[in-house]
Amino acid sequence: MSVPTTLIWFRQDLRTDDQPALQAATRTGRLLLGLYVWPNDSALTARRRYFIWQSLRDLQARLAECGIPLHVRGGNPVQAVAEMAAYCRAAEVVCASDGAGQGALRAVLEKQGCRLHGVADGLLQPPFQFIRSPYFNEPAFAAFQVAWQAACAEQYAAWQAPAWPPPDLAAQQKRLPENLKTAALPAVPRAVLTIPGGETAARRQLAEFLPRLPYYPVLRSLPAQHGSSQLSPHLVFGTLSVRRVWAVAGNSPDATAWREALARREFWRHYFRQYPDVLQQGLPEHRAAAGQANQVLMAAWQQGITGYPLVDAAMRLLRDTGWLPHSLRHFCAAFFCHVLGGRWQDGAGWFARQLLDFEPAANSGNWQLAAGLGGKRVERQPFNPVVWSQKLNPDGQFIRRHLPQLAHLDSRRIHAPWLATAEVNTNGYPAPVVDYRAR
Structure with missing residues (x-):
């Protein structure tokens, strides 16, 4: 006779602490199994994949302490979840609801006699x-x-995380059939992470x-x-x-x-x-106000060779680590839109491919704000990258860290090295690709 189980579909909730899906599954009283399905989209860069892998490894170890195996699958999420639910004879699948509707999965599971239970997180x-x-x-x-x-x-005001796991969970999980206990985590290529993954x-x-x-x-x-x-x-x-x-x-x-x-x-x-339509297209009244695509200028911006030191230092940091503090994200976005005249969608797309913490809503919204497109009217203000560089990095230390060819410049020259006299060697650092004053 089969043992009733509950399948926990882990999504963007790779933890055991204050984990609503895990708590809801535990309350069913059934034997528990975990499942993660690798995202099947172009947004899964090598850096993000390795961060997820580290997180899964940590989660797998934490769950193993309670006797809960974490299975990992790939492919279409609906198919992968349904197949795993059928394999482990799950009476219920519990997962975080993403608000986009899970009707297709619900319909497939119902045909298998399995219930889908979505929780907020x-x-x-x-x-x-x-x-x-x-x-x-x-x-x-x-x-x-x-x-x-x-x-x-x-x-x-008085919030405390729900206690988990219950004291008898590990003993209960020993009843799990042997064929369900084995859950390997396939290796993925390593990537450079300055922010390691895992709970x-x-x-x-x-x-x-x-x-x-x-x-x-x-x-x-x-x-x-x-x-x-x-x-x-x-x-x-x-x-x-x-x-x-x-x-x-x-x-x-x-x-x-x-x-x-x-x-x-x-x-x-x-x-x-x-x-939701504003996410990709912007506000209706601003859709005709987009900038123009210039591949030469965009490539210089992407590679960190615009001739504006703080922009270049920031873009090289983004390329090398997948991370930028918010102040530099806004600075680089505003420079791209107002100085280079680029389309916010193009810049947002580049950030989407680079950022470890890419999140569609925040990325799109912040880019549209940087372009001055968040209100009823287009807000085009003069943007002086030199002044902003002096404000964000007054002593030039950040620039020196990421542009070593300019490390010898003092804090006055380093923000605008093109103004230095001919006797000052900038070690081949490029001249500005555009004159910001002409924009």
């Missing part, structure tokens, strides 16, 4: 409550933040960031100071609970700027759930 508040405007400029965000933060403060790494990263929280409002805008938390990849892949991140920050005044960052992350996900 990844957001502090459900969508469709706080977005009151079709625009997403600063006034729109400010209104969202007030209402959203009040709801979070009330809901999570263990995520919790360590959070613990290391908390002492720096009082300095976050200032240091987050200074890339040379490593002021960012670098937790965003863990939030994207779910190796860290956003509820825990909110709770550990508490109601301290030191956490105000950090809570604002969490609000911005959630704002984009709420907004594009209500206005």
Whole structure:
């Protein structure tokens, strides 16, 4: 006689701490199995694949302590989940719902006599409550933040993560048939990661960031100071609970700027759930205001050879690590749109292929904001990359770190080396590809 099981489909929730799908599955009282299906899309770069692999390895070890095997499959998600559910004779599949509808999977599972149970995760508040405007400029965000933060403060005032695992789970899991216990994790090619994957790494990263929280409002805008938390990849892949991140920050005044960052992350996900067409196309009134594609200028920007040191240092960091602090993401996006005259969709597409923490809603929204397309009218303001370079990297240390050919320049010359006298050697560093003053 077959043993009834519940299959946990892990998606972007690769953890055991505060894991709603895992908790819901445990409450069924059945034997448990885990499943992960590799994303089958072009967005899965080698860097992201290796981060996920590290996260799966960590998750597999944590689940193994409780006797829960984690199986890994590839291919079409509906087919992979349905086949695994049939193989383990699952009475129920539990997973985080992505809000996009899972009707196809539900229909297939029902034919197998299996129930699909979706749970909410990844957001502090459900969508469709706080977005009151079709625009997403600063006034729109400010209104969202007030209402959203009040709801979070009330809901999570005394929040504690649910206890897991229950004490008898490991003993119960010993009843799992032998053919279901074996779950290998296929190796993937290694990639350079400055932010390692996995729940263990995520919790360590959070613990290391908390002492720096009082300095976050200032240091987050200074890339040379490593002021960012670098937790965003863990939030994207779910190796860290956003509820825990909110709770550990508490109601301290030191956490105000950090809570604002969490609000911005959630704002984009709420907004594009209500206005999905804007994600790729932009606001209807701005679709004719896009820039023009210039492959030569775009290639210089991508490769970090524009002749503007902070832009080039940032773009090389992005290429080499898949990471940029938010201040430099905005700076490079604004430069691309306002100085190079590029289309925001082209720049957003490049970021989508490079960022370890790529998230469609935040990437698209922030690029449209940088292009001045978040309000009713196009907001085209003069953009001076030299002034912004001096503001974001006043001593030039970040530039020196990533452009060693300019390391000998003082903090005055390093932001605009083309203005240096002929006697100053810039070691072949290129002249500006365009004159920002002519734009």
